[in-house]
Amino acid sequence: MSRILLKLSGEALSGKNDGSLYDQAVLQDMVAAVRSLVAEHHEVMIVLGGGNLFRGAVLSAQLKVERATADYIGMLATIQNALVVRDYFSASGLDTRVASAIAMPQVCEAYVPKRIARHLEKGRIIIFAAGLGVPYFTTDTTAVQRALELGATEVVFVKNGVDGLYSADPRIERSAQLIKQISASDVVLQRLRALDLSAVALARDNKLPLRIIGMSDLSRALSPDIGSYISPE
Numbered sequence: 232m233s234r235i236l237l238k239l240s241g242e243a244l245s246g247k248n249d250g251s252l253y254d255q256a257v258l259q260d261m262v263a264a265v266r267s268l269v270a271e272h273h274e275v276m277i278v279l280g281g282g283n284l285f286r287g288a289v290l291s292a293q294l295k296v297e298r299a300t301a302d303y304i305g306m307l308a309t310i311q312n313a314l315v316v317r318d319y320f321s322a323s324g325l326d327t328r329v330a331s332a333i334a335m336p337q338v339c340e341a342y343v344p345k346r347i348a349r350h351l352e353k354g355r356i357i358i359f360a361a362g363l364g365v366p367y368f369t370t371d372t373t374a375v376q377r378a379l380e381l382g383a384t385e386v387v388f389v390k391n392g393v394d395g396l397y398s399a400d401p402r403i404e405r406s407a408q409l410i411k412q413i414s415a416s417d418v419v420l421q422r423l424r425a426l427d428l429s430a431v432a433l434a435r436d437n438k439l440p441l442r443i444i445g446m447s448d449l450s451r452a453l454s455p456d457i458g459s460y461i462s463p464e
Contacts, residue, residue, distance in 0.1 A: 233274070235384065236277070236386045237265075237449075238277075238278045238371065243389060244279070261449065265277075266323075269325075269356075276356075281307075281309040310331055313359075314360075330342045339360065359374075359377050372430040372433065379439060386440075388443045392445075414462050419431055439463055442461070445458065
């Protein structure tokens with residue numbers, strides 16, 4: 232058995248950017264991918280962003296809401312996403328739990344590492360919500376921290392609109408090149424911002440490999456032939 236953590240952006244849940252908050256085709260793909268990973272004897276953990284529901288930077292700029300307040304509201308958005316995905320997974324036959332860094336006992340479990348480990352050992356899917364429970368930390372950093380604390384062998388970042396790590400934003404610069412493999416140190420030095428650089432540095436310092444793939448490749452999340460691999464060097 233190995234533990235895998237999937238980090239999905241909130242925007243990925245909304246699919247084709249047609250104004251919908253959730254795309255059922257995306258949710259179906261998530262179910263199929265997770266079911267395949269479980270069948271291959273992986274224990275699966277998931278961190279979801281909240282960008283399909285809320286963008287703290289926008290609120291801060293428009294209404295002068297403090298950064299910390301905006302971050303807490305963003306954490307609540309991740310809880311909403313986690314509950315939606317949990318129920319969709321459960322209805323599809325995947326035994327799933329939500330563990331929140333902000334206590335909300337009426338709707339989900341609190342994040343207790345030993346309890347989470349037992350859930351994983353029983354074959355349950357775990358969705359982490361509310362980030363780390365404190366402001367100024369992204370869900371990218373949450374993904375790496377949870378992976379480290381619970382002994383994941385790899386974190387796979389599933390992106391919306393790109394299929395890996397590029398030398399520049401391919402949606403802006405046509406000359407941007409896909410980087411198939413790179414060290415975490417080089418990602419930080421070159422300031423390649425597909426991921427939060429603090430998360431990359433944390434993974435590097437703790438020897439945790441990272442992978443970046445596109446949402447369309449989720450069914451092959453662990454394949455070495457797709458996406459970009461960030462070695463912990």
